[in-house]
Amino acid sequence: MSKVRVLVGTHKGAFILTSDGKRKNWQVGGPFFAGWEIYHMKGSPLNPDRIYASQTSGWFGQIMQRSDDGGKTWAIPGGETVPVPGPEAAPPSNKFVYDVSPPSGKPLTTHQWYDGTQHPWEFKRVWHIEPSPAHSDTVYAGVEDAALFKSTDGGQSWHELAGLRGHGTGPHWQPGAGGMCLHTVILDPSDPDRIYIAISAAGAFRTDDGGKTWKPINKGLFSKYIPDPTAEVGHCVHHVAMNPGRPGVLFMQKHWDVMRSDDAGDNWTKISGNLPTDFGFVIDVHAHQPETIYVVPIKSDSEHYPLEGRLRVYRSRTGGNEWEELANGLPEKDCYVNVLRDAMAVDALDECGIYFGTTGGQVYVSPDGGDNWAPIVHDLPAVLSVEVQTIP
Amino acid sequence: MIRVELPYHLRTLAQVKGEVALDVPAPPTMRGVLDALEARFPMLRGTIRDHVTQQRRPFLRFFACAQDLSHEPQDAPLPDAIASGREPLVIIGAIAGG
Numbered sequence: 001m002s003k004v005r006v007l008v009g010t011h012k013g014a015f016i017l018t019s020d021g022k023r024k025n026w027q028v029g030g031p032f033f034a035g036w037e038i039y040h041m042k043g044s045p046l047n048p049d050r051i052y053a054s055q056t057s058g059w060f061g062q063i064m065q066r067s068d069d070g071g072k073t074w075a076i077p078g079g080e081t082v083p084v085p086g087p088e089a090a091p092p093s094n095k096f097v098y099d100v101s102p103p104s105g106k107p108l109t110t111h112q113w114y115d116g117t118q119h120p121w122e123f124k125r126v127w128h129i130e131p132s133p134a135h136s137d138t139v140y141a142g143v144e145d146a147a148l149f150k151s152t153d154g155g156q157s158w159h160e161l162a163g164l165r166g167h168g169t170g171p172h173w174q175p176g177a178g179g180m181c182l183h184t185v186i187l188d189p190s191d192p193d194r195i196y197i198a199i200s201a202a203g204a205f206r207t208d209d210g211g212k213t214w215k216p217i218n219k220g221l222f223s224k225y226i227p228d229p230t231a232e233v234g235h236c237v238h239h240v241a242m243n244p245g246r247p248g249v250l251f252m253q254k255h256w257d258v259m260r261s262d263d264a265g266d267n268w269t270k271i272s273g274n275l276p277t278d279f280g281f282v283i284d285v286h287a288h289q290p291e292t293i294y295v296v297p298i299k300s301d302s303e304h305y306p307l308e309g310r311l312r313v314y315r316s317r318t319g320g321n322e323w324e325e326l327a328n329g330l331p332e333k334d335c336y337v338n339v340l341r342d343a344m345a346v347d348a349l350d351e352c353g354i355y356f357g358t359t360g361g362q363v364y365v366s367p368d369g370g371d372n373w374a375p376i377v378h379d380l381p382a383v384l385s386v387e388v389q390t391i392p
Numbered sequence: 393m394i395r396v397e398l399p400y401h402l403r404t405l406a407q408v409k410g411e412v413a414l415d416v417p418a419p420p421t422m423r424g425v426l427d428a429l430e431a432r433f434p435m436l437r438g439t440i441r442d443h444v445t446q447q448r449r450p451f452l453r454f455f456a457c458a459q460d461l462s463h464e465p466q467d468a469p470l471p472d473a474i475a476s477g478r479e480p481l482v483i484i485g486a487i488a489g490g
Contacts, residue, residue: 035401059451059485060401060439079435081406090434095443 004347005070005389006355007051008363009038012381014053016071019376023353023367026376032074033065037125040342040385044131044139048389052139052155054126062125063094064141064155078156092157096123096141096149099160106166111145112174121145121165128342130185133244134192142182146173146199148211161211164197169216169233173202176236176255183341184240188247196250196265201236204252206265217265221254238281239341243290251293251320253283253341258295260320271320276307282344286369287352291319294346294354294370296339305336313356315370329373330364337362342385349390357383394420394470395480396429399452402440402483406433411480420475422454423466440483451486 006017013031032038033055044050049070055063065074078093098121099105113119124144132138141149141158147165149158164182173180184198193210196217203218216232226234236255243249252259252268256279259268272278277297286292293316299307306312310333313326337360347353354366361380366373393413403409414428423446430437441448446466448454453462457471457479473479 034404057401059399059449060405061442061449062438063405063435076405076435079437082432082434085428085431090431090437093434094438097444 002349003391004349004353005043005048005391006345006363006365006376007041007043007071007385007387007389008357008380008383009040009053009342009385010357010361010381010383011037014038014041014055015377015380017363017376021349023347023349023365024374028377029071032071033063036063038384039125040128040387042129042131042387043389044136045133046131046136048391050131050136050154051389052129052131054129054141056125061094062096062123064126064158066155077154096126096143096158097160098123098147098165099162104162105160106162109166109170111170111180112172114175118171121147123147124179127181127183128185130187132192133187133189140185140187140195142185142197144179144181145175146180146182146202148182148185148195148197150211161207163207163212164205164214167205167214167216169202172231172233173199174234176200184237186240186242186250189244190247194247194264196240196242198237198240198252200238201255202233203235204237204240204250204265217261218268219266220261220268220270221259222257222270223255225255239283241284241293243285243287246290249290251283251285253280253295255279255301258283258320271316273316273321273323275314275323280339281341282339282356284344284346284354286354287346287348288350289317289352289369292317292369293320294344295323296344296356298338304338309334309336311335311337311358313354313366313370313373326366326370326373328371329366335360340384342387343383345386345388347388347390353388355386355388357386359383393477394425394428394474395477396425397480397482399483399485401485402436405435405439408433413477418475419469421467421469422461422464425470425481426466453484453486455482455484456480 002021008015013034015030039054041053051067053065078091110118128142130140137154186196188194198204205214248264250261280298311330314323337358344356357363359382363376396412416424
């Protein structure tokens, strides 16, 4: 029987929640990397026992961890202890350096700071890890300050795809409240050269040549909080989702507004419809019904919690515009948590399971596509990210 | 042997308990200690000093013999008590955050 493994990154460590396909009885593993911020964990689509984790700290910087046994043990690729060091240099590990080399890189340019002045790119942390569906040693990392890195040796060495940071619009990108993060990386399973990324606050971009060149894909977005509301870049995109079985159709939760694109991001239309508020962070797509999408409406950009203290998921079965409230099993009152941008995921079981985590430390599951919800855990540290693996 | 006391999270990362003892070329300097530390524990590269600039990370401090050595040149000789192993070199994280 299939089982699921839920990878939860929190402010104070990582947790792995496992269950059989019924998704009613759960085992909680962890904390792993206790006391560290775990921005994201994600498993390889080719080898589910291979999981990557972004371990980070304001004191000690960025660590990349990898497990090859489904999360039981972890190691830093290239970081193994050398009992008697020799003259040879140790292999690289945990090293994220913007590529400014003449053959492949771009000069270290500047971006817009909060006060409108220009500010140099400074690496801070990895927000999102995206393992390749084609090669198990290939993995991408979206980082703050916004850039995309790639490893082809299982996370030991990382190289920036500098064409993105070097895009001519870079001086107009600016940090959102969480920093200038590249938080979304979507690999097109039907075209290895096509990658979508999103940056807060620059917008969405697409490459069709494996990351050499990038195109802003923000036409149709309207952001009244920037000087030109329809500018090519500068939009605070919170998250983008795609059903891998239907590449080219994208759904976006923007700062305000829920959007969709049917042409690989070239054009976007608003699908907020009857949502009670279209501010939010997460968005995801049902594993088997590509027109069924989920969001968690948040009151406003100033008040990051559900409306009226009632935690609700909203589902559209029509690809947007017509939304239904999903409430069964979710808190009815006094709930003032947030659901952060990478904290929702779907499994691939026949009856698709939906998962999300909150800043209050709860992780909820719906084993029936959103009709009914139950908490898996109540009291973890604030949840930063949720991913799920469906294990055959 | 130079004795180095790491902060808790770096001891966990390096999977060591207590102090670390390192062979460091004479005369020992902060740079020499960190080079030896990172050669033996490659997972610590980038955690104490920046990968590229090799500058101390802002929220870390270096103490030894009741002195703050954080702002001393990295190539300055360390105190005799550190060089002889009588006292440990202490790397400490700033007390901040939640």
